[in-house]
Amino acid sequence: MYLSYRPGPPLNEFVDYFWLIEGGQTQRLENILPSGTIELVVNLKDNAIHIHDREQPEQYVRYSGAVFSGTYSRSFVCNGLQHEAILGVHFKAGGAFPFLGIQANELTNAHANLGDLWGRTGLELRERLCNAVTPQQRFRITEEALLGRLHYDTTRQLLLNDALKMFAMGGTGALVRNVSRELGFSQRRFIQMFSSQVGLTPKIFCRVQRFQQARVLAERFDVPDWARLALTCGYFDQSHLINDFREFSGSTPGIYSAQQQHKDARLKDNHVPLQMK
DSSP states (O other): OEEEEOOOTTGGGTEEEEEEEESOOOSSEEEEOOOSOOEEEEESSSSOEEEEOSSSTTOEEEEOSEEEEOOOSSOEEEEGGGGGEEEEEEEOTTTTHHHHSSOGGGGTTOEEEHHHHHTHHHHHHHHHHHHOOSHHHHHHHHHHHHHHHOOOOHHHHHHHHHHHHHHHHHGGGSOHHHHHHHHTOOHHHHHHHHHHHHSSOHHHHHHHHHHHHHHHHHTTOSSOOHHHHHHHTTOSSHHHHHHHHHHHHSSOHHHHHHHGGGGGGOSSTTEEEOOOO
16 A cells, blocks of 8 residues: 655645555565655654665665655665555655754765654654554654654745756756856855755756656656657766766666566655666
């Protein structure tokens, strides 16, 4: 069972959606692709979450059953058995910053136990979610917890939103120096502000978004024309796209395309079975 829920104001300014998976455990490792966003994830079955090394999948780090998954610039690997009962909050780009209690770039390419960031409140949240009976109750508990943590600088949030809009409209053409000048910052100061809220530098964030655009467009075709997709998404050529695919996913466009024949079996977008070496 997969369910999702979109919260109303004011959380919808920061949160894209809540999600819940039950009975989705699989005997496989899954590659989670970078998206430029942060997620809060709670294992409702076991008080543990294992994050595996992409290069050496047999090695993993054990976290508590509730973690913040930071903004990644590469894929990471999780154990599909954890999907027996798991809840998540998918934040918008920069949206998790008001809830963390730390700078988002302190979580770049990293996970952190919720209890380490929220203290007893984080531990109690997982307990309440595990004791809840229905998905609706779990979504409501999560919503209340986030509302209780919501403290943000309105001006800073508006500046970030303006920057994200400019990057979305201009793609790689929206150069960092142009966006920073438009917002009234030096380039260095803008990069610091953006990284502290989003968790990636503007340049890497835009590259991840371009990779995601190419990935999503490719899924519309049984046999994608990668050369054409490369030009559509703003890459110099097909080789440029292939290099980014390898960097961000650990795979090639061809392998990813072949995997899409079984995409209906995926539990969640951006999760793909790990290709074991």
